[in-house]
Amino acid sequence: MSQRNNQKKPILEVRDLRVYYxxxxxxxxxxxxxxxxxxxxETLGLVGExxxxxxxxxxxxxxxxxxxxxxxxxxxxxxxxxxxxxxEEQLREFRWVKLALIPQGAMNSLxxxxxxxxxxxxxxxxxxxxxxxxxxxxxxxxLLSTVGLxxxxxxxxxxELSGGMKQRACIAMAIALNPTVIVADEAxxxxxxxxxxxxxxxMLKVKEKLGxxxxxxxxxxxxxxxxxxxxxxMYAGKIVxxxxxRDMFNDPKHPYSRLLIDSVPSLKERxxxxxxxxxxxxxxxxxxxxxxxxxxxxxxxVCRKDAPPMQEVKPGQLVACHLYKANEDxxxxxVRDVVGNT
Amino acid sequence: MSEMLLEIRNASKIYKQRxxxxxxxxxxxxxxxxxxxxxSPASIITIAGExxxxxxxxxxxVLGFTRLTSGQIIFDGQDxxxxxxxxxKDYRRQVQAVFQDPFGVYNPFYRVEHVxxxxxxxxxLANNQASRRALxxxxxxxxxxxxxxVLRKYPHQLSGGQRQRIxxxxxxxxxxxxxxxxxxxxxxxxxxxxxxxDVMIRLKEEIGISFLYITHDLSTAYQIGDQIYILYQGTIxxxxxxxxxxxxxxxxxxxxxxxxxxxxxxxxxxxxxxxxPSDEEMRTSVNSGCxxxxxxxxRMERCLAAQPxxxxxxxxxxxASCYLYDENEVAAILxxxx
Numbered sequence: 001m002s003q004r005n006n007q008k009k010p011i012l013e014v015r016d017l018r019v020y021y022x023x024x025x026x027x028x029x030x031x032x033x034x035x036x037x038x039x040x041x042e043t044l045g046l047v048g049e050x051x052x053x054x055x056x057x058x059x060x061x062x063x064x065x066x067x068x069x070x071x072x073x074x075x076x077x078x079x080x081x082x083x084x085x086x087x088e089e090q091l092r093e094f095r096w097v098k099l100a101l102i103p104q105g106a107m108n109s110l111x112x113x114x115x116x117x118x119x120x121x122x123x124x125x126x127x128x129x130x131x132x133x134x135x136x137x138x139x140x141x142x143l144l145s146t147v148g149l150x151x152x153x154x155x156x157x158x159x160e161l162s163g164g165m166k167q168r169a170c171i172a173m174a175i176a177l178n179p180t181v182i183v184a185d186e187a188x189x190x191x192x193x194x195x196x197x198x199x200x201x202x203m204l205k206v207k208e209k210l211g212x213x214x215x216x217x218x219x220x221x222x223x224x225x226x227x228x229x230x231x232x233x234m235y236a237g238k239i240v241x242x243x244x245x246r247d248m249f250n251d252p253k254h255p256y257s258r259l260l261i262d263s264v265p266s267l268k269e270r271x272x273x274x275x276x277x278x279x280x281x282x283x284x285x286x287x288x289x290x291x292x293x294x295x296x297x298x299x300x301x302v303c304r305k306d307a308p309p310m311q312e313v314k315p316g317q318l319v320a321c322h323l324y325k326a327n328e329d330x331x332x333x334x335v336r337d338v339v340g341n342t
Numbered sequence: 343m344s345e346m347l348l349e350i351r352n353a354s355k356i357y358k359q360r361x362x363x364x365x366x367x368x369x370x371x372x373x374x375x376x377x378x379x380x381x382s383p384a385s386i387i388t389i390a391g392e393x394x395x396x397x398x399x400x401x402x403x404v405l406g407f408t409r410l411t412s413g414q415i416i417f418d419g420q421d422x423x424x425x426x427x428x429x430x431k432d433y434r435r436q437v438q439a440v441f442q443d444p445f446g447v448y449n450p451f452y453r454v455e456h457v458x459x460x461x462x463x464x465x466x467l468a469n470n471q472a473s474r475r476a477l478x479x480x481x482x483x484x485x486x487x488x489x490x491x492v493l494r495k496y497p498h499q500l501s502g503g504q505r506q507r508i509x510x511x512x513x514x515x516x517x518x519x520x521x522x523x524x525x526x527x528x529x530x531x532x533x534x535x536x537x538x539x540d541v542m543i544r545l546k547e548e549i550g551i552s553f554l555y556i557t558h559d560l561s562t563a564y565q566i567g568d569q570i571y572i573l574y575q576g577t578i579x580x581x582x583x584x585x586x587x588x589x590x591x592x593x594x595x596x597x598x599x600x601x602x603x604x605x606x607x608x609x610x611x612x613x614x615x616x617x618x619p620s621d622e623e624m625r626t627s628v629n630s631g632c633x634x635x636x637x638x639x640x641r642m643e644r645c646l647a648a649q650p651x652x653x654x655x656x657x658x659x660x661x662a663s664c665y666l667y668d669e670n671e672v673a674a675i676l677x678x679x680x
Contacts, residue, residue, distance in 0.1 A: 049531040148617075163393075192558065193599060193602045194392065194598055194618070195392075197612065198617070198618055200604070221606045224606075225605060225607055225608045226604045245608040249606065249608055260532075261606075263533045263536055264606040265562050266606070267561050267600070271565075273540045273565065274536050275486075275536050275540055276533055
């Protein structure tokens, strides 16, 4: 939707990020080496089924991983500065100011004993120090109006707000310090359809206004189609494909992305249901080779031996799948399209 | 009468809400609701609506968890409020339930097998080990699972989709006529939902079990439902054949609802912007008149006077509770003088 021709400048670079959960029977490889860039002003959708590691990845990026989870490796660079290995004190400087979170079920993340305004004040004062009351109030009212909430919300407690209003209050808090990157973790999943649309529109407007970059985690492909510029598909701890949203919907390359797109129920036509099983392997002990081999309809011998590398099969569309082979001229073909292929 | 499996007549459910000052306030969860499900052919009837629309209240009423304030629920010719203990037991057998939370319904200490063996002993379905096992196997096969794979497992070792399918298998085992499925897929991954919906279709088509499918998700209803009832604050806003209603919604609320479902196509974006009225307005319960009045873009004076009845739209069973479809109203719009 927005500027396509801008100089692509990565704001956030994630390199080989690994987040593991310790269990008595060995580590669960929840996020097992993911790479992606988030560009300026862009919204990136992170999708996948439950257990694919999308929320774990977000927490890893925010350095909010808590035991038994741990960051087992990799790099997270925000505007070139590495976040990993920063002390808790240094991280505080980053959180809210540069990196804000709209949590899953934001309705339960507000403090029930504090007025909405006091909670937003807390965020501002904690990071900017003492500020004149009058100025604070003006700023908070401005924030509330940015997210489409009436001024009277200023004096209300969270229980006096509806789910959608609470969610918007959380968005107001997330943008209070004008962050560079917002991570929205299933920010609208618990809302009614109509309210979800209102909150989603609020997020789009806020993004437009502030030019903030956003990572949107979710499983609703419909919502992704409406909101994001690019989509990264995760499966069992790995990113299997990243593509501009149109390419992902019109021509998904990875068999798992295809499955994900095909399983979106439509309101336009009734079609045969596509039945699949969930993640089938033990996440502590993934099979060698491709992570998707056990469910892949096109599995080949090579998939059981070697993990497929990420290849850019179309400008901006990266996929980790052995089905795609590079020609000499740099273009890619699907090996299944080649006649006589053994 | 016996043509109908389930008939709900003028059902109302009013909860008393006590307020801090000692007084009490009526919360109308369901008002003058009518529904009928024929004995055959089996069908999937969707009850859709947002939170607070009364859809779960309806499920609880049909399952007998709570009693009607007024009205009747008639199952197979028998009013369940006046049924004796024997009839109630039979009713509980004929009407089974599958709930929303596939994690909460299992006792984590027992293996999956326990779910089935409890049912088998309660309803005395089998008298020896071999036939018990055969029953389990048959039920599991219907939902696409195998006893060897799941019976010895604990609930936490299964995916949400598998757990819901096992619940469907459990319900099937008792050979009910009706399954009340209250949001059976909303806590299951999008990619696994199809497996549950498929089981519902198969139980309907192959075994002849009808479903009361309660959901907030129009798109799954669109894929599998026969009839749909869309509720708004305890009243029917619109009902009819699922495809007709969703393709061409008539009630302003249903139009807004259908329009708000995000289209999974990046080239079809939401058009326009909607605003919700401030909270006070939404909470003001309209005691008389249309419940959607505070939010309705085409509200009229008369909408406040009385709750609009269900008006017929073109199809035989497509009806909308909105004065816009009153013939007199249509005439008045065409000819403002009268």
